[in-house]
Amino acid sequence: MNNIQARFLIKRSGFTFDVDLEIAGRGVTVFFGHSGSGKTTILRCIAGLERASQGYLCVNGKIWQDSSFFLPTYKRPLGYVFQESSLFPHLTVLGNLCYGMKRVVKAQRADLEKAIELLDIAYLLKRKPDGLSGGEKQRVAIARAITINPSILLMDEPLASLDIKRRQEILPYLKELRDELDIPVLYVSHNPDEVVQLADNMVIMEEGSIIANGTLEHVVTKIDLPVKIGEDAGVVFEASIAKVDTAWNLCRIDFSGGSIWARDSGIAVGSSVRIRILARDVSISKKPLEQISIQNSLQGVVDAIGADEHPGLALVRVKIGASFILSRLTRRAVMDLELNCGDSVWVHVKSAATISYHGRRRK
Amino acid sequence: MINADDLRTIWLTAKLASIVTFILLLIGTALAWWLARTRSWLKRLVAPIIALPMVLPPVVLGFYLLLVMGPNGPIGKLTSFLGLAPLPFTLHGLVMGSVFYSLPFMVHPLQSSFEAINNRYLEVASTLRASPIDTFFTVVIPVAMPGFISASVITFAHTVGEFGMVLMIGGNLPGVTRVASVQIYDYVESMDFASAHRLAGVMLVFSFLVLLAIHLCNYKDKSRYSAE
Numbered sequence: 153m154n155n156i157q158a159r160f161l162i163k164r165s166g167f168t169f170d171v172d173l174e175i176a177g178r179g180v181t182v183f184f185g186h187s188g189s190g191k192t193t194i195l196r197c198i199a200g201l202e203r204a205s206q207g208y209l210c211v212n213g214k215i216w217q218d219s220s221f222f223l224p225t226y227k228r229p230l231g232y233v234f235q236e237s238s239l240f241p242h243l244t245v246l247g248n249l250c251y252g253m254k255r256v257v258k259a260q261r262a263d264l265e266k267a268i269e270l271l272d273i274a275y276l277l278k279r280k281p282d283g284l285s286g287g288e289k290q291r292v293a294i295a296r297a298i299t300i301n302p303s304i305l306l307m308d309e310p311l312a313s314l315d316i317k318r319r320q321e322i323l324p325y326l327k328e329l330r331d332e333l334d335i336p337v338l339y340v341s342h343n344p345d346e347v348v349q350l351a352d353n354m355v356i357m358e359e360g361s362i363i364a365n366g367t368l369e370h371v372v373t374k375i376d377l378p379v380k381i382g383e384d385a386g387v388v389f390e391a392s393i394a395k396v397d398t399a400w401n402l403c404r405i406d407f408s409g410g411s412i413w414a415r416d417s418g419i420a421v422g423s424s425v426r427i428r429i430l431a432r433d434v435s436i437s438k439k440p441l442e443q444i445s446i447q448n449s450l451q452g453v454v455d456a457i458g459a460d461e462h463p464g465l466a467l468v469r470v471k472i473g474a475s476f477i478l479s480r481l482t483r484r485a486v487m488d489l490e491l492n493c494g495d496s497v498w499v500h501v502k503s504a505a506t507i508s509y510h511g512r513r514r515k
Numbered sequence: 516m517i518n519a520d521d522l523r524t525i526w527l528t529a530k531l532a533s534i535v536t537f538i539l540l541l542i543g544t545a546l547a548w549w550l551a552r553t554r555s556w557l558k559r560l561v562a563p564i565i566a567l568p569m570v571l572p573p574v575v576l577g578f579y580l581l582l583v584m585g586p587n588g589p590i591g592k593l594t595s596f597l598g599l600a601p602l603p604f605t606l607h608g609l610v611m612g613s614v615f616y617s618l619p620f621m622v623h624p625l626q627s628s629f630e631a632i633n634n635r636y637l638e639v640a641s642t643l644r645a646s647p648i649d650t651f652f653t654v655v656i657p658v659a660m661p662g663f664i665s666a667s668v669i670t671f672a673h674t675v676g677e678f679g680m681v682l683m684i685g686g687n688l689p690g691v692t693r694v695a696s697v698q699i700y701d702y703v704e705s706m707d708f709a710s711a712h713r714l715a716g717v718m719l720v721f722s723f724l725v726l727l728a729i730h731l732c733n734y735k736d737k738s739r740y741s742a743e
Contacts, residue, residue, distance in 0.1 A: 201638050225641040226649075232642035238635045242657040251653075252643030300644060 179352030231297030237289035287318035375458035409473030543621030551629035577683025628662025
């Protein structure tokens with residue numbers, strides 16, 4: 153019963169919020185969408201901070217809300233990280249960390265030292281929040297949310313109030329958290345960088361309803377989405393480093409559809425990585441090409457052809473093994489090549505970026 | 516020097532003001548919290564009632580309270596029904612009158628410091644397993660502490676300074692209801708200006724210290740939470 157089933161209906165003048173979704177019991181589920189799309193409202197409903205007029209919420213087999221029952225927030229075993237710093241101003245960092253711990257039974261308490269170590273905040277414990285930088289405050293807020301060993305962790309754009317530098321400073325902690333915690337993390341964001349680095353599953357929202365829901369790989373390769381995940385369309389998938397060629401500073405990355413060579417970024421062989429291939433870096437030919445500078449050529453089948461934002465461009469989705477790759481072509485190229493769904497094609501990948509990894513970095 | 520009479524008066528004044536401040540901390544906190552959080556229409560009715568003593572002449576308030584507490588008033592009937600002594604011209608009567616009289620001076624500062632508390636802190640507390648009552652004692656009160664201090668100081672000082680209402684309800688019984696302001700009035704009536712000066716000087720120094728304390732407290736408050 154490790155999953156979350158949520159149905160909420162809120163009607164306000166000019167805004168209807170109507171969602172029905174099931175979320176996997178582990179991994180990071182990112183809620184993505186424009187501001188005002190209702191992403192934060194989902195989190196607030198799940199936390200019980202907002203009460204939907206009609207709602208049903210079942211977390212890991214326990215009912216938190218239905219038509220006749222509403223569990224108040226303080227009785228829900230969850231952790232919540234708010235967008236802006238929300239540390240209690242009258243308590244020290246340690247006082248903030250212990251606030252929740254004191255209120256749960258001993259067996260439920262998380263390892264405080266581990267949380268402090270994970271977020272690297274040992275040097276802040278005796279300080280008051282107002283002397284902390286934005287990044288430090290958010291790290292403390294994240295640690296505070298996990299000290300009570302929640303059964304789900306809700307994060308509402310925890311990095312949005314920070315500048316790019318601070319954001320980069322916290323992202324590694326979040327990734328580590330994702331790997332360390334064995335609970336579902338529901339993460340609201342409108343930042344594509346965070347999505348591709350953190351998400352296992354993705355829910356895309358628009359105007360109070362869900363328009364896509366599934367694994368990251370599944371959602372980013374949907375070519376008919378009205379919401380763009382970042383400037384550039386592209387695919388993200390899990391792969392592993394299979395081989396390193398030190399003579400040429402390259403590494404071979406294997407994924408379910410085959411393997412590609414990319415720049416060696418010093419990650420140890422055997423590490424699992426997440427790679428991103430942008431549609432603009434992929435070209436298509438109907439026959440294998442010889443004497444071409446692009447060395448990653450994979451054979452696949454055209455799976456779908458969709459319109460891109462610019463009227464002169466099209467997105468072509470090619471299925472390679474169990475994976476998909478997106479390619480951005482001009483509409484004229486699609487016509488000249490006479491591309492149709494089901495055609496067998498060669499896909500040429502000019503570059504792939506490693507965006508996150510688990511495992512060791514080679515010295 | 517200050518004589519025994521003056522000391523007794525000052526002691527009585529301080530006792531009255533302390534009791535009133537203590538009672539108002541309980542009543543005023545509850546009222547201020549309700550006023551700060553409620554969306555009920557009742558608020559529009561209750562808020563001006565609480566503020567009434569700020570504009571009503573103290574003598575008028577005293578007059579009505581005297582009627583209410585008197586043998587034919589509802590409270591007077593209640594006290595005699597319960598077998599208690601009548602309230603007018605006693606310290607208890609003075610306490611009750613002063614509680615009404617000083618109510619807005621406790622409620623208003625508290626209400627504005629409650630309203631200034633970011634609602635986010637209350638939500639955070641609830642996500643950290645704190646029940647609403649727990650949150651009130653462990654988040655609201657500590658965060659609003661400067662508000663509690665200045666509200667208490669103002670209430671105390673205001674109770675010390677009342678005159679018209681005291682004279683109406685309490686009269687002028689030495690050691691029972693004769694507070695400092697009434698004593699000064701007595702001195703002036705009997706042309707004893709030296710004694711009036713002495714006691715008035717004590718009141719002046721006291722008032723100045725009160726204001727100084729509030730300013731220092733507010734200053735500290737601002738520097739404490741300015742980053743939020």
